[in-house]
Amino acid sequence: MFLFLLGTKPHRDIVCNDNIQIAPISELKMLQVGPKIFQYIAKVTVQAMQLFCTMLKIDKPAYILLQNPPGLPSIGVAWVVCLLQRSKLIIDWHNYGYTIMSLTHGESHPIVQIAKWYEKLFGRLSDYNFCVTNAMKEDLQINSNIKAITLYDKPASFFKETPLDLQHKLYMKLAKDYAPFKSRTEPLLPHIEMSAFTERIVRSGSVMHIKERPALLISSTSWTEDEDFSILLKALEDYEQYINAGAKLPPLVCVITGKGPLKEHYNRLIANINFKHVQICTPWLEAEDYPLLLGSADLGVCLHKSSSGLDLPMKVVDMFGCCLPVCAVHFLCLHELVKHEENGLIFKDFSELEEQMKMLFLEFPTGAGKLQMLRRNLQASKQLRWDESWEQTVLPVFSSS
Template sequence: MAAPAMLLLVAAGLALCVALLWLRRRPAGPEGARGRVCVAVLGDLGRSPRMQYHALALARHGHGVTLLGFLSTKPHSDILCNEKIHIVSVSELKVLQVGPKIFQYITKVIAQAIQLFYTMLKIDRPSYILLQNPPGLPSIAVTWMVCLVRRSKLIIDWHNYGYTVMSLIHGKSHPIVQIAEWYEKLFGRLSDYNFCVTNAMKEDLQMNCNIKTDSERPDVEKSAFTELDIRNGNVTQVKERPALLISSTSWTEDEDFSILLKALEDYEEYVSDGIKLPSLVCVITGKGPLKKHYNRLIDKMHFKHIQICTPWLEAEDYPVLLGSADLGVCLHKSSSGLDLPMKVVDMFGCCLPVCAVHFQCLYELVKHDENGLIFRDSNELAEQLKMLLLEFPTAESKLYTFRRMLRASKQLRWDESWEQAVLPVFRNKS
């Protein structure tokens, strides 16, 4: 490791020791702090719907909530208007563009750790800190130290593994990825309670990380969205109207949108060959590092029967679009194979049929040919689009059949599922 990086580590360690000694002399805080929860994510709050749902559910059950994270995107208006929820912004730090890459990365991690530690010490003392992972480096270790000092309980909500996300960029054998794996498993064991999103992740946490999840129903990934009445009106019966296809993404390496673009090229050929299919309006929402790359590819495509747009929607507008759409497409491929795409959950909440790309535990959410379709490549997706949209928008179409099945299925709403799986931890383990 470079000498400057070592000096930074030593300085950060000394500063941390001083802060710990000072804080241990402070009183624990007022009795009224009991029940306060800090919901934290070292990421964009506006693009962290599950953590926003947690904050709203906690506030609804009488807890004061500090919602902590980046404010790159505006959170939902329900968050902004809730008097029990106090938003604390953390600055999103950029990597230094000087020195070796390892030095740049270490410098950023140290700076983030110091900033996060300082910010968490300034907020009202929480009884619990509910932390999203990933990203967990350095947030898990920092949050654990804060909990140690402030006598709070650490709860980790495992969405995925951070080291598997990093491996998409650096490769599994990269030293940074291996260090991140060791770190995540070590500090993950120091949490007081844990939630996760799939049974597969629950088993993996237990077997490979020796981490036990506290929820008897780890699949608390239920949607807060509902179907709009617009589909029951005349718009569904309008002949010759285009079909609205929706996909959402973070534009990252775990979603290959070239699959969708190739399938759309095949779909265009089907229509040009005389197959009676509707025109498509394809809306791909989201922000992320690969958006410019895919926009350049889209700009080079010249369709007669397909329009593609890639807007960013505010939190209030996204469920309206889902509730108005005809078909959803999910290209999320879990880096670990153990998490579930929230976008599919929200689509199902709107009774929106979904085509989703295959990965290891997707079967826990999407049942092929029951509540959706699973594809493995662009050819399968193109065939599914053709099959679903034949006879669109009539009630005889396969798409309408899937929608009818989703309406008939009795799915727990987010509130009901959260009260069963999450609330007992805050009620019975204070």
């Protein structure tokens, strides 16, 4: 059984899987009246009741597996359902919810302290726990007396390099709504179909990159406080200045995917920047298009700064699945995923990021530079996929219980 919010569309591999039943949950639109603390308590209470009723309607499960965060109120509700139905509760720790809340409210806020107590309590009451880093495993054991097994995020099988013909098809689809994907010039012949990056001979169906094409940079985000996109915007401004000064760098198309509370704030900042050689768009992609775009891109940028310092960005895992080199902002345990100068580069501020972008795109699009070296390293790494990781790490837990 798979629970998801209405308004989101799962990947078709989930929708079409006969072994998965989907139980949709309505997203609550609460009235914006009264003190915020009252609004929050009311929202959590209604969510808990809704989730509880939904879970009691489904067939009795042997296990309930949930990801935290979000854990409030889902962990407590799942524990009660497990108690009533004699099921076993498994928590997959991707981060701590209370550390994310502290970005907005501060560490000492009563809601944050309650959330911290709540996560620790139900973590101890669960039957099994998985976590995404060894650093988090150690922290759970020392500070919460929770024994967890490290289960590194791995990319699903559909995260892979995108063939050129599918790249062209995707670009033409996106060009209908987003100007950066449209061709800058008209085709010389009527039987040629062009995007900003590719051209297709209609009669033969053959596709090739256009000469002097722009580089495609992608970053994905939930537009929250733990990702500072001003770093990327400042780096792009400096990149533009390098080109204006005569540097032989390609123009950039920068795609920032995702949705979240700070999206409109950054869209306003982007609209006020006068770029000539850099184009930015912020689409919300269909589930099937996102891996295709990652597999088509030239460079990924990750601005995720863990609120706890103990989780790893899933977006980088997916990028690596597509053999896409990544520049990622530094935090405590990032080294468990990004190996500097091996599968990507780690930066600390916008000046380091713009220097890395300049260096990586200096010989673009030839295969002789650092960018292609990083891609070749990823191609040669034969990364473990999600289903393989599940069989190695999770199935033994089920088998022994």
